[in-house]
Amino acid sequence: MKKTFCLIFAAVLSLLSMTAISQNLTTEGPFCRQLVGSGIYAVRMSIEVTEDGYLRISLTRAYSENIQAKPSFDFDREWKILNPTSSQPAGMLVKSGMAGVIVSDLENGQSITITKDHELLRGAWTKNGYMTLLEIPYKIGTNISTLTSNYLPSFPFDHDKMQCSSVSAIITSETDLLSLCVGSEVTLNAEGFDGNGNFVWERSDSPDGPWEEIPGQNASSIKIVSKNGNEYFKVSQNGTESEPFMLTSVPCCQYTDEERKLWSEDFGTVPKGTRECCDYVKNHACSRTPSTEIPDGQFAVVSNSDDALDLDGTIYNWARNKTDHTGNPDGGFLVVNIGQPVLFYEQEIERDFCENQWYHLSIFACNISQSSGHQAAEFRFEVATADGQVLAEGETGPLQDWEMENWTNYGISFNSGNYNKFIIRLYSVGGAVNGNDVAIDDMSISVCSPQINLYADIDAGLTDATVDCGSDLTLSITGSDEYLHSIYSNPYVLWQKSTDEGATWTSMEGSGIMVSEMTVTKDDPSVTDYYRAILAGSRELAEEAAATGTLSSDCEVFSISNMVRVDCQRVCKVTISASDETPCEGEEITLTASPGSFDSYDWTGPGVSGNGNSQTVIVNEETTYKVSANGPGCITEESSITITPVKKPAGTELTATANEICSGESVTLAATASNADKYELFANGISISYQEENEWQISPLDGENTYKVIAYNQSCAGETDEVKITVHSPIEIGLQTESLTVCKGAEAELAATVIAGEPTRYFWNGEEGPNPHVFTADHDMTVEVFAENDFCKSEPVTASITVQEPVKITLPAIDDICQGESISITAVIDGSHDGITWYESDGNGDFVQIPGENGTTLETTPQRNGDVEYRISVTTAECPETGATTGVYVHEPIGIALSDSNPTVCEGSEATLAVSTITGNPTRYFWNGTEASDTYTFTASNDMTIEVYSENDFCKSEPATASITVQKPVNVTLPELDDICFGDEINIAADINGDYDDIVWTVSTNGNDFSTITGENGDRLSVTPLQTGKAEYGIEVSSRICGTASDFATLNVNEAPEILQIADNAASEGFVSLVIGNGTPPYSVFLNGQSYGTNTNPGGLQPNTHYNVEISDANGCLAYGEFQTPGMPIDIPLFFSPNGDGINDVWKVDNLETYPGAAIEIYDRFGRKLCTLNANDDGWNGTYNGHDMPMDDYWYIISIPEENRRLSGHFTLKR
Known part of the structure; x- marks a missing residue:
């Protein structure tokens, strides 16, 4: 995989033009130099900016002693640019005037330059200004090809500094795939390194590290095997280091x-x-x-x-x-x-x-x-x-x-x-x-x-095996665990056995999650056993795949292994084996004679008994055991085995250089024993060493320690010995305080605390003395103390003593305030101090501390009215507390409320609001800013807001507001209603104007009294009338402020027709008889949407067909029904002869086309599916994969979903 080459012209593309320019540069060197390509395609690209702001690109042949080809570059062709976020390519044509720039045979170190007169016509960019893919045409000999993203790595571009990273050293690979299969072998190459010396290759799971050096790899190319997920590699040489290179591998x-x-x-x-x-x-x-x-x-x-x-x-x-x-x-x-x-x-x-x-x-x-x-x-x-x-x-x-x-x-x-x-x-x-x-x-x-393979002998790669009868055989499946667990969270392996060449299978005990091996015993030579393994995400899925050959869920997967064949042959030979041929003296071992299928076994040797195929004996010296076996027509030769026990060590002794030490000290243990080659040392019951040397340098744990040694000879344990070592806890002390402040001349006390150990003596500033230690301080000082006993001594600890003096305080007087207002009190303090605490009086003669206030200035808001006092208390570490007090009078705040804050009135009516006093003593009231009394009368025509507040000489209340809502009178109108059929739903929408609180719907049928329709309180009524005839619906809309309004609407409900009978006997003969009642004649008949007029006995019906019946009366009211016509019987041929004579050349089931959903599966005697036919197919011509099948019986399964039937049987192919 290679990084995509991203050439960034965004900052300078607009500067390019057809105007002639000079070649003077604005920079001392190229702002970007990049190795482009790898291997025979490698060139160096430099991007420079000329002094008048134009772009110059230089390409130089990269040096490599292994490169033999000499590519040339044809710049009259397009440099194509592709954006991976779009399927549409863009292009950039580089040319000089009308003639292309053709450069041939570019040697190592030779360069060519593309200047601004080589016009860049167009480009494609990503959102962050990166050009996403550059393709440079090149020639090797007469072949023209292109440098593409397969060879071009990416580099960033800094628009502000006009620079890009000088990443010339890169990693490339022979593949440009974005993802590989887990376990793929990949060659990584170091490209663009100019120095000499060894390469250092490193690997990480993250581009940010940590990085781990790949040992033994110091060449410019290495081979690695890819792992699941993302891997990152980098390489360095003499201080030059590549950027991280990523490989992504997925389970294939x-x-x-x-x-x-x-x-x-x-x-x-x-x-x-x-x-x-x-x-x-x-x-x-x-x-x-x-x-x-x-x-x-x-x-x-x-x-x-x-x-x-x-x-x-x-x-x-x-x-x-x-x-x-x-x-x-x-x-x-x-x-x-x-x-x-x-x-x-x-x-x-x-x-x-x-x-x-x-x-x-x-x-x-x-x-x-x-x-x-x-x-x-x-x-x-x-x-x-x-x-x-x-x-x-x-x-x-x-x-x-x-x-x-x-x-x-x-x-x-x-x-x-x-x-x-x-x-x-x-x-x-x-x-x-x-x-x-x-x-x-x-x-x-x-x-x-995943594919899994089943082996009878995995080491030899054998899928079939013939073993001696009575012997065991271990079957193994293979597959990538990493791949299997990427498919299944808990892979379940179902093991199955067959004795009829795979026609039927039986599940085996021992199947389970990732059970990759199964041991079987083969006894009967007359029967061949077959085995297979089925892998799925659970036991239930594996059993479904075993039963059906597939899974009902497309979101689950499974695998079925190849079939393994196991036979056995009887042999007249017995062998003897031991669970251990060199046991320790006095140990019990098991002797086993194989195979275990003989009738009896004759044993000789000390401790043997019985005639079974196994013996349990105890061996104290070298002994030879023999066995022979008897079976039908067979008496075996005698087989023997010699057992040589190992002598145990004796006279074990363990010694220590000291039995009592202080914590952190070490001792030497030494062990001696006769006939010992190794020693195992235990510390407090836990094995800590198993070695040939008989000495140990140890650092025991604190407290009582027991060390035991066992002497061994060839792994046989002999006598033991032990020693006890007491480790006294180290002494560690502390001081109750490491810094102490006292008043000058006062007596103070320091106490040492025991953190660990058991000290018996204390030394204060070098002199032994009691703990605690009492002293008198008149100046600052330091005290040091340590403790000891007969085994351990503590490290010293120190305390710093600071001496302080008393202080004086002055507080100011404070003017009256209204409750809720804040005050500021600043104390003048003379002398040094450690802390300040402010208090407020609670009105009951006590003072309460004000949390968070510890400065010389108090900013606070009194929380009660009346006289409130404030006190400051200043303290030092040891000197007496000093304080001062001041006070303020707080007037009670004014609180008011309105008699109604959200009144609702009918349009044009008069209303009155009144204000009440909750707290305080108001003397003046202001309604919407105008002073008035404590009541206010108004007439409302629209929604409005009224605001009022009150005050006295010290306090002013928060305003109280009332939102006045004005309602309009209500009226309602119902529409005229069209006639409907009985059983239809009627929807009535009321036209309501004005404001209202409630809606009530009523109904009267055929002149009866009106009754309320429960659950209907909206402006729309959806209801299905329960009677035919006349129905009258009413609506009443009410407002608690402005009264009520009502209206009525009349509805006629017509009777609907009814299908009283569908004669089934008539349907089987191609027509049906319908009996219709109720409704209003005449009736119109429709079958499956086809009109039959007023004919209630329609004919011409198709067999095996479902018909939907629709009846419409004179008022358009409807009734529905359905019936099914029976199908035609199917005819299954018992044989056919595909010999091309035109008679019975194909096996075809007649009349199956009346069941369009039917399907036929055809199997041979081995259960192999030969073909699948549909209802309208021409039948089976007796071939499989283009080859004629032999004369034999074949089996069929016919599925007819229309009748939920499944037919099976067999037929004969004759030739």
């Missing part, structure tokens, strides 16, 4: 479920001698005229290669008389005479794709031209989303199947994510050269599943 499909194909494009049916077009081909014209060559840059869909050229005088050496890849003589396939390397096929696909499902895109392709003197066709293909995300990308490489001799299948896997619409695109890689002519057939997308 290994098995495609052809039964669940979601989409396919087979290019239809094309009669021989004709051509068709295809709307999905891009950037190529359709060549419609048969018997002519398809020119360069054109295409056609044909069914035979002869129709793609002029057979009488063709200039093409193309394939003759070739069909599509299935051999269908009328099957269409696409032929493209590829022109420039561009997008040549694009098709959008929308299906019910499952979320986060893996799918496989399949494409068949081949060369249509001959190999001699022609370039092989080659194209790249991708699956993308509508929003531009490329999900997967693949490439064919040069196609090697010339003249359509063989079709090759290519494909890629992709994950659907949460998309259900995808775009398939094909891009040509080669240019318009001699050759590069491609044929494409049958593209499809199918559900993707």
Whole structure:
């Protein structure tokens, strides 16, 4: 994969013109230098700006000792620019006046320059000003090709500084795919490094690191195996380092479920001698005229290669008389005479794709031209989303199947994510050269599943096995665990066994999640056993796949392995094996004679008993055991085995250099034992060492420690010994305070606290003394203390002592305020202090602390009225507290309320508002800004707002407002109603004007009293009358402010007809008899929408047909019914003879066409499905995949969904 080359002209494109310029530069060097391409295509590009603001581009042949080709650049051709967010290419033509700039044989180090008179006509840009793809035409010999995004890396551009990064050192690979298959081998190349010395390659899971060096890789090219997800690589040499290079790998499909194909494009049916077009081909014209060559840059869909050229005088050496890849003589396939390397096929696909499902895109392709003197066709293909995300990308490489001799299948896997619409695109890689002519057939997308392989001997790669009867065999499945877990969260493996060549299968015990091996025993030589494994996302899904061969859900996948055959042969031979041939002396071992299928076994040796095929014995010295076996017609020779036990070590002793230490100190342990080759050391029951050396340097844990040693001889444990080591806790102390402030001359106390250990002595400033320690301070000082016992001594800790003096305070007097107003009190303090606390009186003679106030100035708002006092208290660490007090009188605030804040009145009426006092003592009232009394009378004609507030000499209330709502009188009108049929719904819309609170609907039927219709309180009434005749509907609209209004409407309800009887016996004879009542005659009859006039006995009915009946009376009222006519019996032939004599040449079921949904499946005796037929097919001609089937019995299954029937049986093919 390579980065896309992004050449940024956005900042300077507008500066280019046809005017002649000088070649003086504004910069000391190029503002951008970039390595373009790799390998034989590598050149260096420099972009410079001239002093009058024009652009100059220089291309220099990059130096490489491995490069042999000499490409030349033809700048009279287009530099093509493609934007990946759009399928439309743009172009940029570089030319000098009327003549092109042709440069040939560009040597290493030689350069050419494109100046401003080489006009740049057009370009394409991304949103951030990047040119997204640049293609530079080049020539090698006589072949002309193009440097494209396959070879061009990207680089950024800084518009402000007119600079881009000088990234000349890059990583390239031999593939330009956006995603690879997990496990792909990829070669990475270091390009653009000018220095000497070894390369350093590094890998990371993130472009930002951390980076891990790849060991043993110091060449300019390395090979790696790709892993799942994104990987990042970088390389450096002598201080020059590349940008991170990304590889993306995905799990690739290994098995495609052809039964669940979601989409396919087979290019239809094309009669021989004709051509068709295809709307999905891009950037190529359709060549419609048969018997002519398809020119360069054109295409056609044909069914035979002869129709793609002029057979009488063709200039093409193309394939003759070739069909599509299935051999269908009328099957269409696409032929493209590829022109420039561009997008040549694009098709959008929308299906019910499952979320986060893996799918496989399949494409068949081949060369249509001959190999001699022609370039092989080659194209790249991708699956993308509508929003531009490329999900997967693949490439064919040069196609090697010339003249359509063989079709090759290519494909890629992709994950659907949460998309259900995808775009398939094909891009040509080669240019318009001699050759590069491609044929494409049958593209499809199918559900993707992992392939699993079952082996009887996985090491030898054998799928079948013949073993000795009575012996065990381990079966193994293989598959990529990483891939399997990307498909299944918990892969379930269902193991199955068959003894009838796979006709029937039995599930095996031991199946389960990721059970990749199964051990089986083969006893009977007369029966061949067969095994297979089925992999699915759960046990239930695996069992469904085993029973049906598929899954009902398209969003689940499964895999069925190959079938393994296991036979056995009887042998007259017995062998003996031991669970351990060199046990420790005194250990118990098991002896086993194999195979275990003999009738009896004769054992000799100490401790044996019985005649079974296994023995359990205890061995203390070298002993030989023998066994022979007896079975039908067989007495085996004697087999023997010698058991040599290992002598255990003895006399084990463990010693320590000290048994009591202080924490952090170490001791040496030493062990001795006879006949020992290794020692295992345990600390407090946990093994900490297993070694040949017999000494250990250890640092025990605090407290009691038990160390035990076991001596071994050839892994046999001997005697043990142990020692105990006591580790005293280290002493760690602290001080209750590390800094202490006291009043001058006062007595103070310091106390040491024990954090760890058990101290017995304390030393204060070097002298032993008690703990706590009492002292008198008259100046600042430092005290140091440490503690000790007989084993440990603490580190010293210190305390700083600070001496303080008393302070004096003065507070100001405060004027009266209204409650809610704030005051500010500033205290004058003489002397140093540690803290300030402010208090407020609570009205009960006590003071309450004001939280958060600890400065010399108090900003506060009193929360009660009356006299309020404030006190300040100033403290030091040890000196007595000092304080002062001041006060303020707080007047009660005024609070008012209106008698009604939201009154509603009828238009033109008079209303009065009154204000009441809640708190305070108001003396004046203001209504809408005018002073008045505490009541206010008004007449309202429109909605309005009234505001009032009150005040006295100290306080003013918040305003109170009333919103006056004015309602208008109400009136209502109902429309005239048309007649309806009984059972129809009537909708009545009332026309209501004015303001109202409630609506009531009533009804009177056939002159009866009116009753209320419950649940209906809107301006529209939808109701179905329950009686025929006359119905009168009323509405009453009421307002609690302005009264009520009402209106009435009359409705006639006509009686509807009724189908009383449908005579079924008449329906079976091609006609039906209908009995109709009620309604208003005459009646009109309709069957399945066809009119039969007033005939109630219509005839001419079809068999096996469902009929819907509709009856209409004189008032247009309707009645409905239905009936079904019976079908014709089907006739299943018992044999046929496809010998071409015109008699019984095909096997066909008669009268099945009366069941259009019917389907027939035909199987051979092995359960293999040979074909599937529909109801109208011509029958089966006795072939499978184009080959005649032998004379035999064959089985059928007929499904008739119309009658929910399923028929099965067999018939005979005769020849």
